[in-house]
């Protein structure tokens with residue numbers, strides 16, 4: 065067998081590649097790897113891997129990260145992990161690392177690491193999408209999203225309210241081959257049943273009373289792009305059958321139309337309910353479930369990634385401040401946020417910060433400025449009111465505000481979206 069120069073061999077690899085010995089010393093690195101850290105292969109050899117990739121003084125497993133080095137030299141396993149690496153300019157980059165067990169001609173064992181940056185396309189990376197987070201739970205999820213984005217499969221996103229399902233759907237679209245096409249959102253809980261079909265498939269002129277002109281449906285508008293069905297569990301049963309037919313044939317008609325149209329649409333759906341439970345309860349069709357959930361991805365709740373709270377809070381405060389200087393949290397306030405469970409997830413964090421910004425005086429948010437529902441202020445309800453009481457309250461407010469939903473929502477201190485869901489549940493204000 066010919067003996068090929070190691071440097072030439074690894075330079076032929078388009079991905080960053082590095083070879084590390086038992087003592088964490090780099091014994092070889094390809095050009096790609098060295099360039100990413102602003103140096104040359106010659107200068108890197110002999111240095112500690114953690115000094116290069118993490119700018120750290122000790123191995124990354126000592127800082128709580130999963131380490132392929134440790135897995136190989138302690139357990140003999142070649143593993144794949146997600147890490148955050150730091151480039152020469154200190155920019156963090158999320159990277160998937162695949163470990164390889166190598167054996168030198170001296171019989172010694174070495175670790176080969178192949179790096180796959182998760183944000184290879186700077187136009188659609190997490191920063192551009194404003195998706196903040198470095199925790200293992202978040203990185204695993206982003207990695208999963210990036211991988212499923214490349215396929216054409218229908219994706220079902222599952223996660224509690226406010227975890228960022230719409231953001232995740234946009235991320236999938238931006239990283240897919242359809243990124244140049246439209247990203248169309250329909251919130252299935254917000255559309256009254258009577259208008260659902262025409263929203264989705266459009267209508268011809270005068271198709272029903274009140275319809276003016278021809279209107280293209282969202283399905284048609286999403287042609288060559290992605291259609292995001294938010295709160296998909298809320299699609300009325302009758303429409304589920306129609307949607308299924310369209311998904312199976314790719315063909316549809318506008319309401320009141322005779323012409324058969326077709327559209328090439330990739331579906332991403334989201335729900336905060338267990339759809340299979342809905343199937344068991346006969347509220348959701350199993351065949352439609354299979355169509356929508358080609359691949360399902362769960363998004364972690366904020367309390368499962370508490371370590372992201374400081375960065376998320378700083379990001380949201382900056383966004384809330386706009387051009388003005390952003391408020392910041394003192395240590396006790398930050399600790400209170402990290403200890404809190406956030407049933408409403410990132411959206412609740414944003415709302416809590418929004419209120420705190422209004423009450424804080426000197427640009428510093430203290431724990432007293434935070435209104436977290438676990439420690440309610442006087443007058444705030446401890447738990448959601450019982451259904452009957454809530455139904456009556458909403459009905460009375462609808463009367464008071466003459467059906468003006470945004471006013472009712474703000475009187476209740478909830479989003480319009482949540483109000484729509486409640487209206488539906490209580491059979492109020494349809495049409």
Ligand SMILES: Nc1ncnc2c1ncn2[C@@H]1O[C@H](COP(=O)(O)OP(=O)(O)OP(=O)(O)O)[C@@H](O)[C@H]1O
Pocket residue numbers: 194195196197223224225226227228229230231232294334336376379410411414
């Ligand atoms: N990782 C993140 N980084 C930055 N902002 C985030 C992140 N995740 C969510 N957000 C923000 O939190 C808010 C809620 O996100 P989004 O609307 O995507 O949630 P959702 O899961 O779709 O909610 P719902 O189930 O109520 O529809 C948005 O303002 C979004 O920008």
